[in-house]
Amino acid sequence: MKKKRLILASSSVYRKILLSSVRADFECISPNIDETRKSEEKAQEMVIRLAIEKAEKISEHNKNAIIIASDTCAYCDSKILGKPLKKDIAIEYLKFISGKKIFFYTGLCVLDADNMNYQTEIAEYEIKIKKLMQKEIFDYIEKHNPLNSSAAFRYEVAKDILIEEFEDKEKDLSGLIGLPLVKLQKILDS
Secondary structure, eight states: OOOOEEEEOOOOHHHHHHHHTTOSSOEEOOOOOOOOOOTTOOHHHHHHHHHHHHHHHHHTTOOSEEEEEEEEEEEETTEEEOOOOSHHHHHHHHHHHTTSEEEEEEEEEEEETTTOOEEEEEEEEEEEEOOOOHHHHHHHHHHHOOTTSGGGOOHHHHTTTTEEEEEOSSSOTHHHHTOOHHHHHHHHHO
């Protein structure tokens, strides 16, 4: 039997780095799907749905493959905060989450493109953000460019700058960066 290709359904540099720490032989293909939240959709539901849609999109032209897809969002005070993409929106997000508790959800989907069977998992994180001064917000954005990160929060650099309290219930910070490796490894090993 021919060995299946491993495909990461993402163009994220962070997800690629994470996966390369546990798997050497994989391809990256960007799924380019509409990531708009559906009306009344909860944050946890959205990240799972989008992870599944990304994997299914890549499977359309890639058989004999195992496809890994994930999606991350931030949730604070009943608002889902996506990637700001622009500096003024990043400033707005950071002012909004300043001094508050924020939740991050990363949905994971591993799909077998031949039979379309998939497994999903979700990684959840709860973080208390420090009360941020405007200068801290501007300095953080200028120095760390968090425009492609949910809620303008890049854990790799934010941990020392933005976090007041953080309890790691997952025991795996990789999901906070965008790809929960412990959960992924369990699925791939099963």
